[in-house]
Amino acid sequence: MKAFTTVLSVAEIHAARAFYEDLFGLELYQDYGRNLTFTCGLSLQQDFHWLTGLSRAQIHPQPNNMELAFETEDLDGFLQKLRAYPHLQTLGGVVEHPWGQRVIRFYDLDGHLIEVGESMKLVIRRFQAAGMTPEEIARKMDVSLKDLDILLSTP
Numbered sequence: 001m002k003a004f005t006t007v008l009s010v011a012e013i014h015a016a017r018a019f020y021e022d023l024f025g026l027e028l029y030q031d032y033g034r035n036l037t038f039t040c041g042l043s044l045q046q047d048f049h050w051l052t053g054l055s056r057a058q059i060h061p062q063p064n065n066m067e068l069a070f071e072t073e074d075l076d077g078f079l080q081k082l083r084a085y086p087h088l089q090t091l092g093g094v095v096e097h098p099w100g101q102r103v104i105r106f107y108d109l110d111g112h113l114i115e116v117g118e119s120m121k122l123v124i125r126r127f128q129a130a131g132m133t134p135e136e137i138a139r140k141m142d143v144s145l146k147d148l149d150i151l152l153s154t155p
Helices: 011-022 049-052 077-084 120-129 134-139 145-153
Strands: 006-010 028-031 034-040 042-046 067-072 100-105 113-118
Touching: 006 011, 006 049, 006 113, 011 034, 011 042, 011 077, 034 145, 042 049, 067 077, 077 100, 113 120, 120 134, 120 145
Parallel strands: 006 042, 067 113
Antiparallel strands: 028 034, 034 042, 100 113
16 A cells, blocks of 8 residues: 545635645646646645535644645745745744754645755755764764665655
8 A cells, every 4th residue: 555645625726726836836737626636646625525525614724733844955945935925824934943954834825734844955965065974964963874875865
């Protein structure tokens, strides 16, 4: 068995599609009207209550118990694009986690929590450029040297 897709409940499929295509550069894979899937595997579903058999009252916006995470090689460039959506609610500004990754969290048009952060490979390269040894980087990021190699070799 394998995970197939993540489905997000959206109020208006056309607005949600435009949001994800514009801000994240996602590419459409399938479009079934009130359900669509992007090539990355993310799906959007309008009328989620119809699909699941739940009542509208059981569909809770902004649950704050999961997030959709994206990584980028250019967080500053992404933050520029994000400024085109001043109405989005953010959870503070950019934060730097103890392992060195900078991220921002915000809610999409339908209240889903999204995190956009630097790729871990970028974080490692930043530490290397600052003169840190592999051992220092592994200690800072709380990973093994083997995990560090894995992170560096991911596409």
